[in-house]
Each structure stands twice: as C-alpha cells, then as structure tokens.
Amino acid sequence: MLTISNVDLYYGAAHALKNVSLEVKTGEITCVLGRNGVGKTSLLRAIVGQQPIRRGSILLDDEPLGKAAPYARIRKGIGFVPQGREIFPLLTVRENLETGFAPLKSDRTVPDHVYELFPVLKDMLSRRGGDLSGGQQQQLAIGRALVTRPRLLVLDEPTEGIQPSIIKDIGRAIRYLRDEFGMTILLVEQYLDFCRELADQIAILDRGEVVHRGVAGDLDRDDVRRHLTV
Numbered sequence: 001m002l003t004i005s006n007v008d009l010y011y012g013a014a015h016a017l018k019n020v021s022l023e024v025k026t027g028e029i030t031c032v033l034g035r036n037g038v039g040k041t042s043l044l045r046a047i048v049g050q051q052p053i054r055r056g057s058i059l060l061d062d063e064p065l066g067k068a069a070p071y072a073r074i075r076k077g078i079g080f081v082p083q084g085r086e087i088f089p090l091l092t093v094r095e096n097l098e099t100g101f102a103p104l105k106s107d108r109t110v111p112d113h114v115y116e117l118f119p120v121l122k123d124m125l126s127r128r129g130g131d132l133s134g135g136q137q138q139q140l141a142i143g144r145a146l147v148t149r150p151r152l153l154v155l156d157e158p159t160e161g162i163q164p165s166i167i168k169d170i171g172r173a174i175r176y177l178r179d180e181f182g183m184t185i186l187l188v189e190q191y192l193d194f195c196r197e198l199a200d201q202i203a204i205l206d207r208g209e210v211v212h213r214g215v216a217g218d219l220d221r222d223d224v225r226r227h228l229t230v
C-alpha cells in the first residue's frame with residue numbers, strides 16, 4: 001500500500017533519514033522500532049507531509065505523494081496520530097473529535113466504531129480534553145484520526161507515557177481495525193513487547209537508517225535485539 005524508496009530527509013545540515021526504504025503491506029500492521037532520536041518521527045512526518053524529503057519517493061497505492069500537503073494526504077486516506085497526542089486541552093472531547101473533520105469535503109460524522117472501540121470517549125463527550133488522563137487522550141487522538149476514515153493509519157509511539165491496562169486496550173483497538181476493517185497500520189515504537197504482540201512486519205531504524213526488515217517473529221533474534229539496546 002505504501003512504498004518508501006531511498007528517502008533522505010535533512011534538518012539543515014543534519015541528515016535525519018538516510019536512504020530509507022520500506023514497504024507497508026495492505027491489511028497488515030507494520031512496526032518501526034528504534035531508540036530515541038533515530039528518525040522515527042521524521043519518517044512519519046515525511047509520510048504525512050509535515051516534513052519535505054530531499055531525495056527518494058513515497059508512493060500510496062503506486063501513486064507518488066510528491067509534495068502533496070498534509071490535508072491532501074488525509075483525503076487520500078492517510079490518518080495520523082502524532083507523538084504526544086496533540087489534544088486541544090480547552091476543547092471538549094466532542095470538539096476535539098470534530099477538529100478531525102477539517103480536511104474532509106463530506107461525511108463529517110464520527111463513525112460509530114470510534115465509540116465502540118473507546119466507550120470512554122462517549123461517556124466524556126462534554127469533558128475538556130485537558131482533563132483526560134494520558135491514556136484517554138491517546139484514545140481521543142486515535143478517535144480523531146479515525147473520523148477521517150483512513151485506509152492507512154499512522155501512529156507515533158502510541159504507548160508513550162501510558163499505563164499498561166490502557167496500552168492493552170490500544171493494542172486491541174489496533175488489531176480490531178486491521179481484522180474488522182482491513183485497515184493498514186504503520187506505527188513507530190520503542191516498546192518492544194507491544195510490537196512483538198501486535199506487528200506482522202517489523203523494521204528497525206538506527207541513526208536514520210533501516211538496519212533490519214522482517215517478520216515480527218525475528219524480534220527474538222539476538223542480532224536484531226542488538227540494534228535496540230543502547
């Protein structure tokens with residue numbers, strides 16, 4: 001579904017992504033693992049159009065995304081859950097969900113499955129986003145991305161700073177989206193066990209380079225784990 005080929009991304013002179021290639025297959029969960037500062041967020045920002053690439057290409061269903069703006073990529077079916085969640089603290093849960101409508105031309109409704117996946121959002125529709133726990137905010141951020149009815153859902157460290165029981169809920173929700181809707185999922189993570197339980201495919205990023213690609217079962221190999229230890 002998503003084909004990333006030979007991508008280079010710079011911040012000024014800093015070379016954050018080096019000749020990165022990655023294939024994200026339709027209906028699968030692909031997890032990119034890596035330590036702090038290796039380029040995971042940069043990769044996702046390149047995919048969603050928030051950061052330009054200097055070389056290489058990113059294709060969605062064989063169509064180059066080129067210089068398409070973030071809103072245009074959302075219309076093509078890419079949903080994004082950013083690192084740190086980026087919830088509007090003074091807006092209610094309902095209003096936060098509705099901000100997801102902004103790039104849409106039609107069908108500005110919250111799909112029922114958002115509330116089925118995360119019933120807490122329905123219970124708290126009138127509560128301010130800033131008054132939710134970190135885990136509830138993460139559920140809200142995923143819900144906001146789902147209102148755009150994406151075919152490809154991209155998540156930046158969805159487990160960061162979240163308690164284990166909510167991590168399990170989020171894992172279940174991601175699996176449900178793949179199994180029930182055939183949604184394609186790409187997530188970046190530092191949390192190895194979460195990826196082991198969830199992913200079909202993994203890639204490991206180290207200092208801006210993809211140093212390993214394979215099936216999730218490979219994660220138990222010593223040579224793979226070595227890339228993830230400091």
Ligand SMILES: Nc1ncnc2c1ncn2[C@@H]1O[C@H](COP(=O)(O)OP(=O)(O)OP(=O)(O)O)[C@@H](O)[C@H]1O
Pocket residue numbers: 011014016034035036037038039040041042043083
């Ligand atoms: N806006 C920016 N300007 C300059 N350098 C940046 C910028 N954003 C990121 N970088 C640098 O690019 C490199 C990759 O950063 P990136 O945020 O993509 O890594 P990451 O793997 O997502 O890290 P983390 O797990 O800590 O979020 C780092 O060296 C970082 O300091």
